[in-house]
Amino acid sequence: MTTQETLREIEELQRRCEDYDGISLKLNWNSLRSEPGSGGAVWFYTYEEGLLAGFIGLYSFGSEVEVCGMVRPGYRRRGIFTSLWEQAHKQIIRKKAKSILLNAPAASKSAAGFLKTLPLELNHAEYQMKWDHKKAEERSAFENKILPDDMVILRPARADEKRLLAVLDSKGFNTSLEEAVEMYDELDGESSNEHIIIELDGQPVGKMRLWTEHHETWIYAFTVDEKMRGRGIGRSALIQTILRERRSGNGINLEVALDNPNALGLYESCGFVITNKQDYYRYIG
Structure with a gap:
C-alpha cells in the first residue's frame, strides 16, 4: 500500500471517529502530508479484520513532541491504543x-x-474557533477598527526573514529563540504554510502563519510585539485576513489558549x- 493510500485511510478513520464521538481531532495534516525527511510527522497504525483500526501521530515542534491518535469505534478496549502508545514512546525516547x-x-470519553x-x-x-458571518455582523466587527488598513500592511515573509519570524514567536509565545528557529527549520519543507509579516x-x-486545505484556512502563531499592543494592529491584521x-x-479558523482572555476577546469581537x-497533557513519567 502506498503512503497516499494510507493517508486516505487515516482520513476515513478520522471522519468515522469524529462523527461517532462528536469531536474534532487535531491530526496536523500539514505535517502528515510532508515528504519524509522534511520534518513531517511520524506515525504508527494497526489493522484489524482488514480495517485501519488505530493510529497515533508524533508531531515535532522544536524539542517538544505532540501526540494525537484514535481508535475505530467497535475496536476499542482491546489494547490497540496502548500498543500504539508503547511504540510511539520508544520512538520519542530515541x-x-x-x-x-x-x-x-x-x-472525548475514550481519550x-x-x-x-x-x-x-x-x-x-485551547479553544478552536471558526469565523461566523452573522456573529461578525452582530458585533459590527468591521466597523470598530482602530487603525486603517493602509497603515497596517500584511505581506509574505521573505526567505531571509526566518530569524525575524523566530524572534517574534519567541517573544510572543515565551519560548526560547533556539526552539523557535528549530521549528522554522522543520516548517521549511511544508509548502502549504504561508508566513505573513x-x-x-x-x-x-x-506575524502569523496561514495553512489552507479544502477551502478551510487556519491562522496559527498570530502575535503582535508586546510594545505595540493595544493600538488596533492585531484587529486590523485579523480583519484583513478574514476579508482576503x-x-x-x-472558511477561517484559529486556536486560542484558555489562559489568554485578551486574544479570546479580540477573536470573539471579530466574529x-x-x-x-x-486539552494538552504533559507526560511526566
Whole structure:
C-alpha cells in the first residue's frame, strides 16, 4: 500500500471517529502530508479484520513532541491504543525529546479513559474557533477598527526573514529563540504554510502563519510585539485576513489558549465562535 493510500485511510478513520464521538481531532495534516525527511510527522497504525483500526501521530515542534491518535469505534478496549502508545514512546525516547504533550479533545470519553492510565499533568487547553458571518455582523466587527488598513500592511515573509519570524514567536509565545528557529527549520519543507509579516509604518511588528486545505484556512502563531499592543494592529491584521480568505471562498479558523482572555476577546469581537476545546497533557513519567 502506498503512503497516499494510507493517508486516505487515516482520513476515513478520522471522519468515522469524529462523527461517532462528536469531536474534532487535531491530526496536523500539514505535517502528515510532508515528504519524509522534511520534518513531517511520524506515525504508527494497526489493522484489524482488514480495517485501519488505530493510529497515533508524533508531531515535532522544536524539542517538544505532540501526540494525537484514535481508535475505530467497535475496536476499542482491546489494547490497540496502548500498543500504539508503547511504540510511539520508544520512538520519542530515541528522538530525545525534552517534552511530550498528549493532545485530546476535551469531549472525548475514550481519550479520557486512556489518559488516566498514564503519569500526566494538564499543561494547557485551547479553544478552536471558526469565523461566523452573522456573529461578525452582530458585533459590527468591521466597523470598530482602530487603525486603517493602509497603515497596517500584511505581506509574505521573505526567505531571509526566518530569524525575524523566530524572534517574534519567541517573544510572543515565551519560548526560547533556539526552539523557535528549530521549528522554522522543520516548517521549511511544508509548502502549504504561508508566513505573513505584519507591518506598521514599514516596520515589522507582528506575524502569523496561514495553512489552507479544502477551502478551510487556519491562522496559527498570530502575535503582535508586546510594545505595540493595544493600538488596533492585531484587529486590523485579523480583519484583513478574514476579508482576503472570504474572497477566496475559504472558511477561517484559529486556536486560542484558555489562559489568554485578551486574544479570546479580540477573536470573539471579530466574529469568531468556539467550536471545540482541546486539552494538552504533559507526560511526566
